[in-house]
Amino acid sequence: MFQNPTIAIVGATGAVGREMLAVLEQRDFPHREVRVLASERSAGSKLPYRGKHLTVEPLTEDAFGGVDIALFSAGSGPSKRFAPIAAAAGAVVIDNSSAFRMDPAVPLVIPEINAEAIEQTAPKSGTGRIIANPNCSAIILLMALTPLRRAFGIERVVVATYQAASGAGAKAMEELETQTRDVLAGKEPRPQVFHEPYAFNLFCHNAPVDPVTGLNGEEAKMIEESRKIWSDPGLRLTAMCVRVPVMRAHAQAVNITLSRPATTAQVRAALESFPGVRIIDDRAGNRFPTPLKASGGDDVLVGRIRLDPSQPAHSSQSTTTSPDDTPSVGFDLFVCGDQLRKGAALNAVQIAELFVARTTAR
Amino acid sequence: MFQNPTIAIVGATGAVGREMLAVLEQRDFPHREVRVLASERSAGSKLPYRGKHLTVEPLTEDAFGGVDIALFSAGSGPSKRFAPIAAAAGAVVIDNSSAFRMDPAVPLVIPEINAEAIEQTAPKSGTGRIIANPNCSAIILLMALTPLRRAFGIERVVVATYQAASGAGAKAMEELETQTRDVLAGKEPRPQVFHEPYAFNLFCHNAPVDPVTGLNGEEAKMIEESRKIWSDPGLRLTAMCVRVPVMRAHAQAVNITLSRPATTAQVRAALESFPGVRIIDDRAGNRFPTPLKASGGDDVLVGRIRLDPSQPAHSSQSTTTSPDDTPSVGFDLFVCGDQLRKGAALNAVQIAELFVARTTAR
Numbered sequence: 001m002f003q004n005p006t007i008a009i010v011g012a013t014g015a016v017g018r019e020m021l022a023v024l025e026q027r028d029f030p031h032r033e034v035r036v037l038a039s040e041r042s043a044g045s046k047l048p049y050r051g052k053h054l055t056v057e058p059l060t061e062d063a064f065g066g067v068d069i070a071l072f073s074a075g076s077g078p079s080k081r082f083a084p085i086a087a088a089a090g091a092v093v094i095d096n097s098s099a100f101r102m103d104p105a106v107p108l109v110i111p112e113i114n115a116e117a118i119e120q121t122a123p124k125s126g127t128g129r130i131i132a133n134p135n136c137s138a139i140i141l142l143m144a145l146t147p148l149r150r151a152f153g154i155e156r157v158v159v160a161t162y163q164a165a166s167g168a169g170a171k172a173m174e175e176l177e178t179q180t181r182d183v184l185a186g187k188e189p190r191p192q193v194f195h196e197p198y199a200f201n202l203f204c205h206n207a208p209v210d211p212v213t214g215l216n217g218e219e220a221k222m223i224e225e226s227r228k229i230w231s232d233p234g235l236r237l238t239a240m241c242v243r244v245p246v247m248r249a250h251a252q253a254v255n256i257t258l259s260r261p262a263t264t265a266q267v268r269a270a271l272e273s274f275p276g277v278r279i280i281d282d283r284a285g286n287r288f289p290t291p292l293k294a295s296g297g298d299d300v301l302v303g304r305i306r307l308d309p310s311q312p313a314h315s316s317q318s319t320t321t322s323p324d325d326t327p328s329v330g331f332d333l334f335v336c337g338d339q340l341r342k343g344a345a346l347n348a349v350q351i352a353e354l355f356v357a358r359t360t361a362r
Numbered sequence: 363m364f365q366n367p368t369i370a371i372v373g374a375t376g377a378v379g380r381e382m383l384a385v386l387e388q389r390d391f392p393h394r395e396v397r398v399l400a401s402e403r404s405a406g407s408k409l410p411y412r413g414k415h416l417t418v419e420p421l422t423e424d425a426f427g428g429v430d431i432a433l434f435s436a437g438s439g440p441s442k443r444f445a446p447i448a449a450a451a452g453a454v455v456i457d458n459s460s461a462f463r464m465d466p467a468v469p470l471v472i473p474e475i476n477a478e479a480i481e482q483t484a485p486k487s488g489t490g491r492i493i494a495n496p497n498c499s500a501i502i503l504l505m506a507l508t509p510l511r512r513a514f515g516i517e518r519v520v521v522a523t524y525q526a527a528s529g530a531g532a533k534a535m536e537e538l539e540t541q542t543r544d545v546l547a548g549k550e551p552r553p554q555v556f557h558e559p560y561a562f563n564l565f566c567h568n569a570p571v572d573p574v575t576g577l578n579g580e581e582a583k584m585i586e587e588s589r590k591i592w593s594d595p596g597l598r599l600t601a602m603c604v605r606v607p608v609m610r611a612h613a614q615a616v617n618i619t620l621s622r623p624a625t626t627a628q629v630r631a632a633l634e635s636f637p638g639v640r641i642i643d644d645r646a647g648n649r650f651p652t653p654l655k656a657s658g659g660d661d662v663l664v665g666r667i668r669l670d671p672s673q674p675a676h677s678s679q680s681t682t683t684s685p686d687d688t689p690s691v692g693f694d695l696f697v698c699g700d701q702l703r704k705g706a707a708l709n710a711v712q713i714a715e716l717f718v719a720r721t722t723a724r
Contacts, residue, residue, distance in 0.1 A: 156672050160522035160615035162564055162604065176562070181546055184539065195647075200538070200609045201654045202524055204666060204696055209645040212685055214626075214668025216648070223671060236672035240615035240694055242524065244606050247562045253522035253602035253615075264576075283571040285557075286578070292563045304566060306576025309585060310518050310598035323574055332576075332602055334566055 002359035004032045007352070008067045008091070010059055010082065011074030012036035012047060015170040016096055019345035020071050021049050029349060030356065037063055038074070064089040069352050072096060073344065087128040092355055094131050094348045101132040101225055108132045108228050110139055111350040112276050113146045117229075118354060131351055134229060135221040136343030137161055137241065140250055142229055143300040143342065144335045147274035148267060149230065153259025155329065156236040159222070159252050163205065163241060164291060166248035166339050168193060176245055198245055205241035216241060248340055249291035254333040261314045261327035264305055271302050276342065281305050289336035297338060298346055304334035364721035366394045369714070370429045370453070372421055372444065373436030374398035374409060377532040378458055381707035382433050383411050389711060392718065399425055400436070426451040431714050434458060435706065449490040454717055456493050456710045463494040463587055470494045470590050472501055473712040474638050475508045479591075480716060493713055496591060497583040498705030499523055499603065502612055504591055505662040505704065506697045509636035510629060511592065515621025517691065518598040521584070524606045524613035525567065526653060528701050530555060538607055560607055567603035578603060610702055611653035616695040623676045623689035630667050638704065643667050651698035659700060660708055666696035 007024070011017045017038070024034065036047050037059040046053040057063060059078065064070060064086040072079050072086075073096040083093045083100065100106040107117035109131055118131060134142075141159060148154060165176040172193045179189045179199040189197035196203035207217030215223070218241040227235045244251075262270075271277050278299035280289050289301035307313060307323055311330025337343055369386070373379045379400070386396065398409050399421045408415040419425060421440065426432060426448040434441050434448075435458040445455045445462065462468040469479035471493055480493060496504075503521060510516060527538040534555045541551045542561040551559035558565035569579030577585070580603040589597045606613075624632075633639050640661035642651050651663035669675060669685055673692025699705055 158520045158617045158670075158672065160602075162524065162606065177546065180542060184543055184546070195649075196652055197654055200607065201652055202606060202608055202613060203652045204648070204650045206648065209648055211645050213671065214645060214666065214685075215671065238617060238670045238672040238692070238694055240522075240617075240666065240696060242613070242615065242696075244524065244564060244608075245562065246564055246607070251564060251604070253604065255520045255600060255602075255617075283573050283576060286566070286568065286571055287557075288566045290558055290563055290565045292559055304576065304602065308520075308600045309575065309577065310520065310600040323576075330600075332600055334602060334604075 002068060002356045004030060005068035005356070006033045006035070006066050007031050008035045008037055008064065008070045008086070010037045010070060010072040010078065012056060013038045013042040013045060014073060015166055015173065015340055016073040016344045018047065019340040020073065020348060021047060023341065023345045023349045025050055027349060029352070035067065061085050064091055067091045069094065069355065071348050071352065083130050087130050089128065091128040092131065093128060094133055094351045096133040096344055096348055098135065098221060100130050101134065102228065106130050106132050108134050108225060109351050110134060110142060110229060110347060111354055112274070113142055114229055115354055133344065133348045133351065134225050135218070136167055136339045137163065137218060137250060137252070138222050138225040138229070139343050139347055140300055140335060140337035141222065141252055141254065142226055143276055143337065144254065144271070144302050144333060145256070147270040147277065148256065148258065151266070151270040152262045155257040155259050158238055158255040160240045161242055162244045162246065162251035164244070164246040164248050164250055164339055165198070167250065168206065173247060176247065180245070194243070200245060202242055202244045205243055246291045249294040249336055249338045250343060251289070251291055252335045254335055255308060256331045256333065257311070258329040258331065261329050263327050264307060264324040267331055268305050271305070276300060277302055279303065279305070288334055291336055294336040294338045296341070298341055300335060300337040300342055302333055302335050304332060306332055308332050364430060364718045366392060367430035367718070368395045368397070368428050369393050370397045370399055370426065370432045370448070372399045372432060372434040372440065374418060375400045375404040375407060376435055377528055377535065377702055378435040378706045380409065381702040382435065382710060383409060385703065385707045385711045387412055391711060391714070397429065423447050426453055429453045431456065431717065433710050433714065445492050449492050451490065453490040454493065455490060456495055456713045458495040458706055458710055460497065460583060462492050463496065464590065468492050468494050470496050470587060471713050472496060472504060472591060472709060473716055474636070475504055476591055477716055495706065495710045495713065496587045497580070498529055498701045499525065499580060499612060499614070500584050500587040500591070501705050501709055502662055502697060502699035503584065503614055503616065504588055505638055505699065506616065506633070506664050506695060507618070509632040509639065510618065510620065513628070513632040514624045517619040517621050520600055520617040522602045522615045523604055524608065525603060526606070526608040526610050526612055526701055528610035529612065530568065535609055538609065542607070556605070562607060564604055564606045567605055608653045611656040611698055611700045612705060613651070613653055614697045616697055617670060618693045618695065619673070620691040620693065623691050625689050626667060626669060626686040629693055633664050633667070638662060639664055641665060641667070650696055653698055656698040656700045658703070660703055662697060662699040662704055664695055664697050666694060668694055670694050
């Protein structure tokens with residue numbers, strides 16, 4: 001059935017839902033039918049797809065008959081309620097919400113990194129199953145770090161994020177635009193989606209802050225989900241998650257301590273060989289990753305690859321004096337990725353492609 | 363003469379120059395006269411001051427006769443040429459450019475931190491002298507870190523910056539505004555001041571990148587100037603400096619490794635007791651420092667004071683299990699400061715006040 005599946009998109013009118021449709025179309029994903037589901041309020045509206053229009057159907061308990069793959073991106077509440085129903089009806093659910101990510105029975109998958117996790121949890125007989133799509137910031141970070149972990153090991157990570165409006169959905173993107181127009185017109189900003197003014201401003205991530213640890217929800221997700229995806233419960237990672245007035249791609253300043261020393265050239269080579277990562281690192285031209293360069297693209301962009309001057313460099317074994325040839329465990333990177341694509345819709349569709357490939361291979 | 367000095371502002375029509383005038387007025391700085399100097403192009407224009415208007419005079423070699431204090435903020439070129447002339451004419455020059463900051467004969471001063479540096483270099487007999495005002499990002503960072511260094515020692519710092527348009531001057535602020543209007547009107551952004559589109563985008567700092575170290579100029583300044591201000595040439599600090607579409611205050615995500623373990627409560631207490639630092643750290647309300655809250659104010663704002671979960675916590679000596687009472691060497695902070703005020707104009711005027719206070723005390 002996965003060779004010609006019926007696909008449902010739940011939350012199809014949202015920013016990620018629309019991007020899921022775009023990614024299916026761009027990747028020419030094989031299917032019998034695409035059904036677009038959303039709340040009663042959006043039912044009846046039309047979404048463009050392959051030169052035609054799909055009509056949005058209401059999300060109900062009966063909506064999953066005959067569905068092979070259900071891509072959920074309607075928030076945690078609808079996922080908790082409807083994902084088990086879709087799975088019981090036989091669908092493979094790929095859920096973009098945080099509802100099931102830390103459930104030990106649910107694989108949390110970035111296809112380039114841990115596709116094998118799908119095999120490690122078996123579906124119950126006669127039912128479908130749920131696969132979780134990780135947090136966008138975790139996906140973007142791990143895409144850049146996994147090749148370095150495989151080649152050199154990772155001892156510790158310190159990351160600061162620069163997160164776009166898109167991570168909070170279409171309404172947040174509208175708020176950024178509307179509020180910016182207001183401020184440019186000399187009006188007071190009127191925050192509605194976020195708790196702080198957004199136009200020409202930034203603020204720590206809007207997810208609730210744990211009163212005990214002081215971590216906000218986004219930071220906790222980056223830490224916990226990275227540990228699960230890498231199967232490394234002792235991973236040493238700290239994050240400061242910040243919302244910036246950018247429309248749709250996230251950036252990250254990443255400081256890494258490797259387990260084994262490497263040269264800058266070796267770090268660059270490891271990154272270059274990893275699928276889904278593209279290097280933009282032109283020191284002479286001051287050209288590096290930016291959210292705009294990442295927007296609409298599939299690759300996670302990495303640049304500013306350089307020795308961390310706060311870490312002692314290991315004495316070079318070669319006779320050259322170039323810092324790029326000096327081994328060190330300390331490196332800094334700057335990373336950008338489209339939050340709506342690799343951070344959400346693309347990764348979900350790539351997980352769906354794993355199921356199609358498995359069926360085809362049999 | 364410092365009790366009733368004649369003050370010259372060089373580069374008075376720029377973003378920092380205008381802020382210097384505002385700070386002099388707000389602090390009711392004692393003076394006989396304020397002269398405003400700028401390039402020939404701006405000569406004759408008027409600047410508001412104490413309910414009147416000052417007429418901009420052209421910056422020439424003869425402009426410094428009778429000047430006691432010269433506040434320079436016209437860029438490195440004019441500082442290199444005219445600051446020695448002003449000093450030779452007997453003025454105390456407080457220079458906001460990078461021209462003299464790393465000169466061993468020139469003190470680099472943040473009054474709350476190293477006012478004594480002024481005493482350590484003597485002016486040549488019969489002439490004035492040059493005092494350098496540090497880089498804005500270095501000032502904001504060290505205001506937050508100095509109380510922690512004094513109380514617990516600092517082993518290593520990893521900082522990522524979120525820098526406003528104002529750091530590149532009035533033209534950069536105009537570019538952000540104009541380009542944002544254009545993008546909202548559906549037009550293509552046309553970068554002129556910066557090398558990348560700025561509206562709803564961000565990019566690594568525009569200062570040139572060292573081809574050998576990979577550090578951009580702003581990052582190098584943060585590292586070198588922090589070492590000089592703290593008299594700590596071995597300071598372990600790495601920085602990723604990024605320009606964000608914010609108008610006038612800088613933010614920083616700061617990860618610290620202390621030399622000696624402290625509790626979160628002790629870190630907070632040290633910060634609270636430091637002049638010029640104000641804590642905004644409301645976990646329940648998700649209220650923390652933002653550029654807007656820092657804009658127009660004198661204080662450096664610090665929040666998100668919390669244990670770094672990537673560092674092992676030291677076993678608590680008390681019976682409580684609250685993380686805030688658990689000693690650790692690892693902490694994360696979020697810091698905001700007005701780049702034009704404490705990052706530039708205010709710090710320069712505070713240095714001038716040191717000279718007034720010295721004269722008054724004699």
